[in-house]
Structure formats: structure tokens, C-alpha cells
Amino acid sequence: MAQRGTRRIRYAVVGAGNLAQVAILPAFQNAGENSELVAIFSSDRTKREALREQYGVEHCAGYEDFEEVCREAEVDAVYIVLPNTLHREFTERSARAGLHVLCEKPMATTVEDCEAMIRVADEHDVRLMVAYRLHFEEANLRAIELLRSGKLGDPMMFSAVMTQQARRGDIRTRADVGGGALLDEGPYPINAARYLFGSEPTEVVCFTQEDPDARFKGVDGTAFALLRFSEGRMGQFGISHAASAVSSYRVICSKGDLRADPGFGYDSERKHFVTLGGKTEERTFAKHDQFAPELLYFSRCILEDREPEPSGWEGLADVRVIVALQESARTGRAVKLAPFERRDRPSIDQLIVRPAIEPPEPVNAPAPTVE
Amino acid sequence: MAQRGTRRIRYAVVGAGNLAQVAILPAFQNAGENSELVAIFSSDRTKREALREQYGVEHCAGYEDFEEVCREAEVDAVYIVLPNTLHREFTERSARAGLHVLCEKPMATTVEDCEAMIRVADEHDVRLMVAYRLHFEEANLRAIELLRSGKLGDPMMFSAVMTQQARRGDIRTRADVGGGALLDEGPYPINAARYLFGSEPTEVVCFTQEDPDARFKGVDGTAFALLRFSEGRMGQFGISHAASAVSSYRVICSKGDLRADPGFGYDSERKHFVTLGGKTEERTFAKHDQFAPELLYFSRCILEDREPEPSGWEGLADVRVIVALQESARTGRAVKLAPFERRDRPSIDQLIVRPAIEPPEPVNAPAPTVE
Incomplete structure (x- = not known):
């Protein structure tokens, strides 16, 4: 070695x-x-x-x-x-x-x-x-930077959708190997909401749709979730392996908002739409190797x-949210999350x-x- | 008379x-x-x-x-x-x-x-x-028409945000006269999800944020909700009287998607962004008296x-969803809705x-x- x-x-x-x-x-x-x-x-x-x-x-x-x-x-x-x-x-x-x-x-x-x-x-x-x-992608890092700058005011609401059509037989359609929308796509909006707000969710709730069609074998082909954060912040996301490809998030702040669309993928350029004082500015980020x-x-x-x-702590921070969402989907109840000390932050x-x-x-x- | x-x-x-x-x-x-x-x-x-x-x-x-x-x-x-x-x-x-x-x-x-x-x-x-x-607005009626035409495939997911900053003293910030985000803004995404899917929600869940700041008197200044429909369809919306103005909805179908942004207001032109086969077409609808x-x-x-x-049945169909969302927000549980026979449909x-x-x-x- x-x-x-x-x-x-x-x-x-x-x-x-x-x-x-x-x-x-x-x-x-x-x-x-x-x-x-x-x-x-x-x-x-x-x-x-x-x-x-x-x-x-x-x-x-x-x-x-x-x-x-x-x-x-x-x-x-x-x-x-x-x-x-x-x-x-x-x-x-x-x-x-x-x-x-x-x-x-x-x-x-x-x-x-x-x-x-x-x-x-x-x-x-x-x-x-x-x-x-x-955490290494320019558009995303600029989004964090913008929100932390306070130019748009306090970040209040996060809303995301991330969808694609999984092919029959795709590993993500199988429960036995840890497939499903929550495990595969969930980390994107969960991680994004956490680093864009700079805090951890305190309570979550989730609806999943098992087996939306015959492609899926006992997994959540579609999942929708709400995330409550401290200081009145809230987030929502809808993810699916059974819908046409979309990848977008929006953070609505007290004074303006940022929409990233596409927001999560690695195979296209990215766009930001920043609205402040009634005017929207568009910014394009070239496709890069992420x-x-x-x-x-x-x-x-x-x-x-x-x-x-x-680090592993960042991975754990998302997985514990996914597990809480799975529990909520199973029980039909909101699930509260214990405080979690965040030991990692992406940085510009x-x-x-x-x-x-x-x-x-x-x-x-x-x-x-x-x- | x-x-x-x-x-x-x-x-x-x-x-x-x-x-x-x-x-x-x-x-x-x-x-x-x-x-x-x-x-x-x-x-x-x-x-x-x-x-x-x-x-x-x-x-x-x-x-x-x-x-x-x-x-x-x-x-x-x-x-x-x-x-x-x-x-x-x-x-x-x-x-x-x-x-x-x-x-x-x-x-x-x-x-x-x-x-x-x-x-x-x-x-x-x-x-x-x-x-x-x-129900009388061109962009919205064209959205219904497009989704019913099947051009974008099956409508699978609905996602909406509707926000504005209420001024201190605004009637919508007061509980005693029926204010709050769910009652004031809720009818827009709920009604839209119902007519765009052409069906009624079967189960809902909701997080509200009471009193996000001193402007609000015992009402939900912010509310986030999930709506489950039949046939695997789901919706989410986030509404608030405590965030910068945004008004948008997106319907993701099996083959493509429609984004309406602005989507709900009456004081501006409307835009549709229709994505199909990887291409997005934009359409502008002039501001009209609604x-x-x-x-x-x-x-x-x-x-x-x-x-x-x-008619009154259409109003009732939304109010029963709002009441279920209020119950969910209070109890932290998903609330199932009894079947509701829809007797009114907006028509082109x-x-x-x-x-x-x-x-x-x-x-x-x-x-x-x-x-």
C-alpha cells in the first residue's frame, strides 16, 4: 500500500x-x-x-x-x-x-x-x-452562498421535485438491494434543504406510493415529504422513478427567491432564476464533471x-431523515427527529x-x- | 326584484x-x-x-x-x-x-x-x-385541456407554491375572521390539483406554522401539505403569508410536464412552460380581468x-380538504377522506x-x- x-x-x-x-x-x-x-x-x-x-x-x-x-x-x-x-x-x-x-x-x-x-x-x-x-458543483455552491449572503432575506420555504422514468429491471426498482425513490433520490432534496437552510429538520411526514406500476417490486416508486425546520422554515419534496424527468428546487425567502432548474442532475447545464424586487435574473452554469x-x-x-x-456524519444526517420518512409513510404519522449536531458543512x-x-x-x- | x-x-x-x-x-x-x-x-x-x-x-x-x-x-x-x-x-x-x-x-x-x-x-x-x-381564466383552462388531451401522458405529480407577504393588520393574519394561509391561499392549489388530476384526494397530511412572526394572531401563517389521489397520483403545496411573492404550479406527467409560473394570481400575465421530449416550449397569456x-x-x-x-359543491369539495388538513396539522396524523362525488367540473x-x-x-x- x-x-x-x-x-x-x-x-x-x-x-x-x-x-x-x-x-x-x-x-x-x-x-x-x-x-x-x-x-x-x-x-x-x-x-x-x-x-x-x-x-x-x-x-x-x-x-x-x-x-x-x-x-x-x-x-x-x-x-x-x-x-x-x-x-x-x-x-x-x-x-x-x-x-x-x-x-x-x-x-x-x-x-x-x-x-x-x-x-x-x-x-x-x-x-x-x-x-x-x-457539494463540489458550482451552481449549488453559488446557491448556498447567495442564501447565506442574506440578499434574498431569510430563507423560509424549500420546494423540490426530482423525477425520472426507471426502466424495467433497473436496480432502483428493487427492494432487495435498497432501491426506491426515498433511498435513491431522497438524499438530493433532503441534503439540499439541510444545507440551504443551514439547519436540521425537526419533524417530517411522508406519503409513499408503493408499486405505482408493474416495474416496481415492493419499493416506493414515488414519495412525497414535508420537512419542518426550526424558526418556522419548512420544506416539501416530491420524488419519483415513475414520471417524466424533472429536477428542480426553489427556496423562497422573505425578500426574494431562488429557483434552480435543472437543480440536481449531472448530465446538463444548470440554471438559476433569482427574483428580487419583482425582477428575475437568469444565470446559466455550464455542464461540468461533478x-x-x-x-x-x-x-x-x-x-x-x-x-x-x-463525511460519514453528513451521510448519516440524511439517512436518519430517510428512515424517519419511511416510518412516517408506514404509520401515517408525523415523526419528530432528535437534535443532530451538524459536524460538516459544504463550503464555497x-x-x-x-x-x-x-x-x-x-x-x-x-x-x-x-x- | x-x-x-x-x-x-x-x-x-x-x-x-x-x-x-x-x-x-x-x-x-x-x-x-x-x-x-x-x-x-x-x-x-x-x-x-x-x-x-x-x-x-x-x-x-x-x-x-x-x-x-x-x-x-x-x-x-x-x-x-x-x-x-x-x-x-x-x-x-x-x-x-x-x-x-x-x-x-x-x-x-x-x-x-x-x-x-x-x-x-x-x-x-x-x-x-x-x-x-x-375556472374562467384562459391559461388555467388551457392547462386543463392540455392535461386531458394526454399529450404529456398520465398526470402523476402536482407541486405548487403560493406565497406573499401580508401586511401587519391584514385581515388574513387574524383567526377571528377566518384568516390564515390554509383558508385564504389553500383553495388555489387544492382546487388546481383536483381539476388538473380530475379526481378527489383520498388522504392528506399537513404541517402548519402558527404565528411565524408577530404579524400573525393565532393563524397558520405558513402551511405545507401532501395530497394523495387515486391511481398513484400525489400532490404537494406550500403556502404562506410570510414569504416573498411566488405563485406557481407544476404537473409532472408520465411523458412530459407543465409548469405554470405565475400560476394563480390575477394581477399579471401568465406563463406556461411545457416540456416534452426534452424540449421546453413557453407560452405567455396576457393579463385579463378574471x-x-x-x-x-x-x-x-x-x-x-x-x-x-x-357551484356550492365545488366550494364544499375544497373546504372539506382544508378542514382535513387543519385536523392533520393539529393531530400530526394523515387524515383519510371519504369518497366525494364531484358534481362540477370547469370546462373549456x-x-x-x-x-x-x-x-x-x-x-x-x-x-x-x-x-
Whole structure:
């Protein structure tokens, strides 16, 4: 294994589904400054061989040889992009092998899993970051900056929609691997409401629609939620894998409002519409690679031996809201949340923007089965 | 009293607050075809005298002489624009005096009041219409038409925000006269979700924020709600009298989506943004008088002796949802709604658009006290 102080952090990408193929693997070409792709894990032999050739990566293996292959490849850090139910297991295996962990959102499917992940990273003195790409995205950081500047007055209301049509067989339509709208899309509006308000929800309520059609197997294809915050602030969001693609949020303040539309995706330019004093100004943000900045930042944290900002605590803060929403959907009752001390905040200082890159066509997109 | 078949229906406007002054009284100049303003009721003598002069209306009186003045002025119909808690009383008094009733929304503050109003109109054989101006507004009717056409696929999700800053002393900030966001603004997103989906909600949940600041006296200054409909459809809305003015709704369908922004107001042009196949088309609807069409339509219903389409049943359909939302906000539980047979539907055939008019400056705007 490489020692701290090494110039480039050597990464294994763990999981080779659609997101890995269209976004994460290609991002290494924009992160060469301090990050290097040295191993890819997938249970699909054909996919592995295709990716080995495509990325010139020698170490492409199945999960049975995970620790051994990481040792052979001198891996420093893993980027976990497995089904949500496997995030904890591979975070624990990685930490025990002394590997730093960058884990896709949602961090896990239960609060206990998140806590165990934070604990194991602490115990083995490895860095743990949850891959919130929007913490490194210019439009989003400018939104935070604008709201904190007070120009629009006090932020009072948050409203978001995030929808897409999942294909039949999509991993997100399956309960057994942690699919569903709340786990897959929920982190976006929840995380956004939290960092745009700069506080934690105190009470939530949720309606889910299980199985809106035959595509969905026991998961919430659609979820609608209300979030109550302190000081009279409130938020709402509607998310779905069964509706035409929309991705937008709006923050209404005491003096004006900000609408971001598109607001959450990674595959298009972003627009802000800022209304103040009856006038609306539009601002366009070019499409950028949102994954390379995560790699660059996480590698820097490892090299400089400091805690990443969207750490496990940030992941846990969202998962505990998701779990409360699931409980509310099940019971038909509002669920109160205990106070949560926020130990991570995205900062404008993190802004690292790289030129947009065109993702390659995935080997077999979208991955219809579990990794 | 004028007999049926009379060419022009003679109206009394009952209440002379801000809405009456900026929108309803001026609308008569666009409704001269079949409607005439012959009386104005207000408890404020100074205001009455100013309005008598401004509109050349001989019969301007206080409420104590309501029935007598209506008789003297040969009133056929009243437009009730009183505080919400007085809608039932004046509907009953009007119906018993043989007067047809056009009543502002919300129809009343309880389901019992709405039912009593429907009953008294039936018993006295007068027409009862609730003043849903958006049932007569082109952008809104085109939205219904578009969604029913199926071009965007199945309507799946409704999301709305409607906010404004109420001034201190505004009637909408007071509980004693039926103020609050749910009663004042709630009818807009609730009514819209119902007619855009073409069905009734089956379950609702709500968070309210009482007294978000010192302006508000025991009312919900802000309310957020979720509405569940049949066939997997869901809606959310956030409304407030304590945030910068926004008025927008979005309907996300299986193939595309419609965003109306501004969507609910009467004092600006409207815009539709229709997205289908990745392309968004914008359409602007000029500002129109939304009140004259109501008068023209209601007068026509009286003259032709037929039931108006947004009748008391339509008003009741919204009020029962508001009451369920109030219960949910109080109990922290989702509230199920019994089936409701919808007997009224807005129709594209009702479209009557008149040129926009500039409302006059109100005599003392905005009315800081109860009428």
C-alpha cells in the first residue's frame, strides 16, 4: 500500500453499474493531478474484461478476492458504488484493510449501518467521505452562498421535485438491494434543504406510493415529504422513478427567491432564476464533471491527513431523515427527529470545477442486475 | 326584484375590502352585457360615500339594512366578499330574500357551513356559485385541456407554491375572521390539483406554522401539505403569508410536464412552460380581468335558469380538504377522506376572456379591519 504523502492516491472502483461507467470511471481522466484508477471490481466477468481494456486497468476482479487484489494493486482508497445494501459491508472490509472510503449516497439503508461505518473508519484511522457531488458543483455552491449572503432575506420555504422514468429491471426498482425513490433520490432534496437552510429538520411526514406500476417490486416508486425546520422554515419534496424527468428546487425567502432548474442532475447545464424586487435574473452554469472534483478533494484530504467535509456524519444526517420518512409513510404519522449536531458543512472554498467531459457509452447500460 | 329573463342582472357587492375595491367593483365595467352594479354594502360610512361617488351607485349601505336596501335597489344577485366567517350568514340571508349568491372562496370555514349554504340555496331556489376565478381564466383552462388531451401522458405529480407577504393588520393574519394561509391561499392549489388530476384526494397530511412572526394572531401563517389521489397520483403545496411573492404550479406527467409560473394570481400575465421530449416550449397569456367573466357567466346561469359549474359543491369539495388538513396539522396524523362525488367540473367551454383593465386605487388599501 502507498504511504501517506504519496503524490497520487490509488483508487479501486468497487461496483461497475451504470453510474460507475458513465460518470465515475471516466472522471479519473480529470483527476490525474492526485488520483489514479488502479483497480475495478465487478461480479460480471464480461464487463470486467471490457473495462480492463477500456481503462487500461490491470486489476479487474470479482468481490471474492477483494482484499487480496487491493493489496496487489497497492490500492489506497476505494470508491464504493455498489447497491445501497452493500455499502456497510464493503466500507467495513475496506477500513479493515486500511483503505480510505469514498462511498456513494445514500451512505447506507439504516442509521445503524451508518454509525457502524463511521465507527470502523475511526477505529482503523481511514478517511470516510460520502459522495455528495453537489457539494463540489458550482451552481449549488453559488446557491448556498447567495442564501447565506442574506440578499434574498431569510430563507423560509424549500420546494423540490426530482423525477425520472426507471426502466424495467433497473436496480432502483428493487427492494432487495435498497432501491426506491426515498433511498435513491431522497438524499438530493433532503441534503439540499439541510444545507440551504443551514439547519436540521425537526419533524417530517411522508406519503409513499408503493408499486405505482408493474416495474416496481415492493419499493416506493414515488414519495412525497414535508420537512419542518426550526424558526418556522419548512420544506416539501416530491420524488419519483415513475414520471417524466424533472429536477428542480426553489427556496423562497422573505425578500426574494431562488429557483434552480435543472437543480440536481449531472448530465446538463444548470440554471438559476433569482427574483428580487419583482425582477428575475437568469444565470446559466455550464455542464461540468461533478465526480472528478470529489476525487481531487478526497485525495487531497487523504494526502493532507484531514477529515473530508461531507463525511460519514453528513451521510448519516440524511439517512436518519430517510428512515424517519419511511416510518412516517408506514404509520401515517408525523415523526419528530432528535437534535443532530451538524459536524460538516459544504463550503464555497471547496469549489473545484473541471471542464465537462462526455461520458463513454457504458458497456451494458443501464446495468439491469445487481453488481 | 327583477324577473327572470331580464336582460341585466342587478348585483349588490357585499363587503368593500381590498379585493372588492381593486378587482370586483371595477369588473362590472367589463360585464355590462348582462350584469349591473346597483348596490354596495360596507360597515364603513366614509368608504361607502367614496364608493357611491366613484361608481355612481345610489344604494350604498351598512349591513343592518341589508334586506331592505336589496329590495329598494331591486337587487337580483349578491357577490359576497366578506370575511370568511360571514359567508354562511350572508348566503342564508340572501337566499331567504330570494337573491342569487356568488360567494368568494373559501366558500366557508367549516363543512357544516358549506352544506347549510347549499341547502338554503336549494330551498329558496336561488343559484349559488363559488367565485373560482381560475375556472374562467384562459391559461388555467388551457392547462386543463392540455392535461386531458394526454399529450404529456398520465398526470402523476402536482407541486405548487403560493406565497406573499401580508401586511401587519391584514385581515388574513387574524383567526377571528377566518384568516390564515390554509383558508385564504389553500383553495388555489387544492382546487388546481383536483381539476388538473380530475379526481378527489383520498388522504392528506399537513404541517402548519402558527404565528411565524408577530404579524400573525393565532393563524397558520405558513402551511405545507401532501395530497394523495387515486391511481398513484400525489400532490404537494406550500403556502404562506410570510414569504416573498411566488405563485406557481407544476404537473409532472408520465411523458412530459407543465409548469405554470405565475400560476394563480390575477394581477399579471401568465406563463406556461411545457416540456416534452426534452424540449421546453413557453407560452405567455396576457393579463385579463378574471372577475368580469365570473359575473358574465353567473348572470347567464341566472338568466338561463341553470346551475353554475363551480357551484356550492365545488366550494364544499375544497373546504372539506382544508378542514382535513387543519385536523392533520393539529393531530400530526394523515387524515383519510371519504369518497366525494364531484358534481362540477370547469370546462373549456366556459372560457370568456375580456381585455385587462387597470384597477383603480382602493379607497383605503389594503383594508386593515373587518368589513
